[in-house]
Amino acid sequence: MTNIVLKNATIIDPKSAFHKQILDIKIQDGKIIEIGNNLASDANFIEIVEDNLHVSQGWMDSSVSFGEPGFEDRETIANGLKVAAKSGFTAVALQPNSFPVIDNQSQIRFVLDKAKNQATTLYPIGALTNGSEGNDLAELFDMKNAGAIAFGDYNKAIQNANIQKIALQYVQDFNGLVISFCQDNNIKGKGIVHEGPISTRLGLKGIPTLAEELHIARNLFLLEYTGGKMHIPTISTIKSIELIKEAKAKGLQVTCSVAVHQLVLTDDQLEGFDSRYKVNPPLRDEVTRKALINAVIDGTIDCITSDHNPLDIEHKKLEFDLAKDGTIGLESAFGALQTVLPLEVVIEKLTSVKSIFGIEENTIEVGSTANLSLFNANSNWTFTKENILSKSKNSAFLGQTMKGKALGIYNNNTLIL
Template sequence: MKILLKAVQIYDPTSSFHLKRQHVLIDQGMITYIGDDLQEADRVLDMEGLCVSTGWVDMYAQVGEPGLEHKEDIESLSQAAAAGGFTDVLCMPNVQPVVQSKGAINFLKSKSAALPVNLLPAGAVTVDTQGKELTEMIDLQRAGAMAFTDGDRPLQGAEVIVKALQYLQPFGGLLMNRPEHTRLTEFGQIHEGLVSTQLGMKGIPALAEEVMVTRDLQLLAYTGGRLHFSLISSAGSVEAIRQAKAAGLDVTCDVASYQVAYTDETMAPFDTNYKVSPPFRSHTDAEAIKQGLQDGTIDAVVSAHQPHDTESKKLEFDLAEFGIINLETAFAVANTTMAGILSLENLIEKLTSRPREILRLPACGIAKGAKACLTLFHPKLTWRPTQHSIKSKSTNSPFLEQELTGKVIGIINKGQLVLNHTF
């Protein structure tokens, strides 16, 4: 089928058509024409203000299958990712059983092969994500693991970090860690500060993140290798990573797209849909995150998609699980809350080229003769996600019924067209 994207604005710095409005023709999953002349097509996508970029990459999402299919399964995750504009999603290993074998890698690859979204397996660093014995990461890498992380289980032991970095160096493997000193955050519910004191809640101090960032950077300097921090949230972490990059360390990091949407002062108290980890922090931390995005200290924006069923969220605040769904709203939330701070061009870079570089995915470009791996979006369209419109199996989100600016129109990937909009 021939698909014509009519007069779309192209976002691809590697293309000579970057930031220009052109007609783009896709035939049998390949880009066959880019230019000013209209082309005949079986399907014409014509929408004023429509933009196109290379396919978006999410570096942090949780999928429930196997073991937790009632929260999310592979097919529903793919549908949610496509609705959110993602053509590639790195899936954390926190399923049951943990992704720590070639069989588990092949399970995800085979079940997602025919889906429009590339679901990329991340292998566990330690057996059962217990933070002790290393997994067979070389075997996992050969089977197709794109990175190594214990996902939502922060690595605690310094000796584990050192061994993992050394183990991964021969094949250039990427170690990912969500920095958190779990003894300092034990029983914590929200950011430690005036608000937590007023609400009578145990706080989660920024120090718990910053002390681990500093430690891991020292270990990286000692061992070498490639280290990526997931879900950075504090000013101290941003500054430490900024200095480490200036010193030449091979370190990268990402932030959840929702991290600056609220602070501990603006989130709805006792509403478990605002309970995330790391938590919404102070205004100072939010401003530091924005600055880190502007100057390139923060490399990527991620969904931090964490689906939970009703039984896991409709509880007293201190009993509810951490996390929200965000695949479908990741772009809109970032585009809305960072307007005037982060340019659209810069935001798209943190959803496309930078995560591709970090994960060492094949290059993807908008050029004649290239495979069509594309995200279609409208940066100024306003919309409201609803419980009935979302594709995820779970509904734990503070953004339902909230007006957001920036709408994903669809994706073209693996020869498939998935649309969220009627033409």
């Protein structure tokens, strides 16, 4: 147990009466017991003094991959959660793309067991279909009872519309959430980057934006027919934004996320054929990047994810067309986002994730459970390999200028700095 006093912390929490005030926060046995100026502490409390210390409700990442079980060479759950804590995240939603795929209750229990006694809380996503192969629904109700917070096949779109329909109908019996990655595989074909002038010039096969948009339109039609709740992860096109905005106006229960790299980077990065920039959906052009930022600000996009996906060097440092899709993103998420978005918007989009998954939010008030992200909002620095805490080093942000730095968290009665 860690009893602490956070000294001179700027509180960023619009739901708190202390929003934007610089105060001390006293925490005992995992609860906030006092908030005020010059709070006294004794030998039972550790004083935390940091330059430009800011505090917000704990951040949650809606999409992380850790590899374990099966791909521990990429990342383990224990180290992945330590990385998340150092990166300012008090909670992460774990994707089911391990080996074996997390598609039954015993696998849910396995990852939850591996995540015990960590400062960052792990919430598992169960696979929507057996083996994430898109053919038959997995044991959704059993996984829900074991602790799964939602169901989806990571970076795999359900090509069979009837499977998608049945899933949306079935989970309503227990208020479940379907995560629907959207991509028409036939239209994507052998494409590996955004279809446009740069893909043409570089001779790389392009993925039309239509591949994503057509699937989003289909899934929204299905949602309108079935009812229920759907979360569309990592959207990346202008038309996708418009389709989701229209669906929300109709009253459909749909939410969506965007990946940090889609808000910061563009397909201009592809000039050097560096496979660190090979992600799915692919990096888009500058016009799209700006549209995604506007959609974050106006609320069409509900949350931002790092889409953290550690990959070993054997699968990433290859010719561009052979390399696997994905970048790590936890360590760089906060600093990268502040280069393109105001601080309060960044915090809102990193904390609003919880409401999507039905997880309790902890406002910064006396008597609340202390679930806090700690950060310096103003430091300028460059992201290098020394800043990577993950086992895998496949970051698309190496060499990028960052604004603001995550310091750590206080959660589960534990301080990580």
